[in-house]
Amino acid sequence: MKNLKLFITVLGVFLLTACATRLTKPQGPALPPKVPFDAFQKVVLYPITINPEFADSSPNIDAQTKMNEYLVxxxxxxxxxxxxxxxxxxxxxxxxxxxTLVLSPRIKEIKYINTAARIFAGAMAGGTAVLMDVKFEDATNDVVLSQPEFYADASAWSGWGADNKVLNRVIEDINHYTKLNR
Known part of the structure; x- marks a missing residue:
C-alpha cells in the first residue's frame, strides 16, 4: 500500500511537470538601421532559412513554412x-x-510544439520559443544596415493556440521593426 501511494505521488508530480524550453534571448532592443528603409525603391525578400541544428524536426520545418508565408x-x-x-x-x-534593400530572415533557434504533440502530451511537451534575426542589406552598396534579433515564447501552460501565436508574434515584430524604420 505504501509503495502504491509513492507510485501515485511520483506519477502525479511527473504529469504536472513540463519540459522547460530554453533558447537564447536577444541581448537588447533592436537597433535602428544605418539608413531608413524609405531610401530604397526595390525590396527583395529571401525565404526564411533555419539553423541546420534545428532543421531535423518536422514541426520546426512546418513552423518555418508558416512563418515564411505570414512574413511574405x-x-x-x-x-x-x-x-x-x-x-x-x-x-x-x-x-x-x-x-535595393535585401531582407534575409533566419531562424537561429526554435522549439515548436505542433497541435498533435500538444493534444497527446499536453504541458509535458514543453513550451514553444523562436529566436530569429533578419539581415537588412543595401545591395547597391553591399552594406549590412542592421541585423536585429526577434524572440517570442509561450510556456507549456499557455493554453491552446499559444504555440502558433508565438510564430505570428515574431513575424509581427519583424514587420513592426520594418515599419518603424521607414
Missing amino acids: SLLRVTFSDKEYVIADEDYVVSASDKR
Whole structure:
C-alpha cells in the first residue's frame, strides 16, 4: 500500500511537470538601421532559412513554412509602395538603377510544439520559443544596415493556440521593426 501511494505521488508530480524550453534571448532592443528603409525603391525578400541544428524536426520545418508565408504577406503590405520581389534561394540580386534593400530572415533557434504533440502530451511537451534575426542589406552598396534579433515564447501552460501565436508574434515584430524604420 505504501509503495502504491509513492507510485501515485511520483506519477502525479511527473504529469504536472513540463519540459522547460530554453533558447537564447536577444541581448537588447533592436537597433535602428544605418539608413531608413524609405531610401530604397526595390525590396527583395529571401525565404526564411533555419539553423541546420534545428532543421531535423518536422514541426520546426512546418513552423518555418508558416512563418515564411505570414512574413511574405505582411511585408507585401508594408512595402506596397515599392517594387517587391519574393526571391527563392537561387535568386541573385542584379545590378540595377534602383536602390535595393535585401531582407534575409533566419531562424537561429526554435522549439515548436505542433497541435498533435500538444493534444497527446499536453504541458509535458514543453513550451514553444523562436529566436530569429533578419539581415537588412543595401545591395547597391553591399552594406549590412542592421541585423536585429526577434524572440517570442509561450510556456507549456499557455493554453491552446499559444504555440502558433508565438510564430505570428515574431513575424509581427519583424514587420513592426520594418515599419518603424521607414
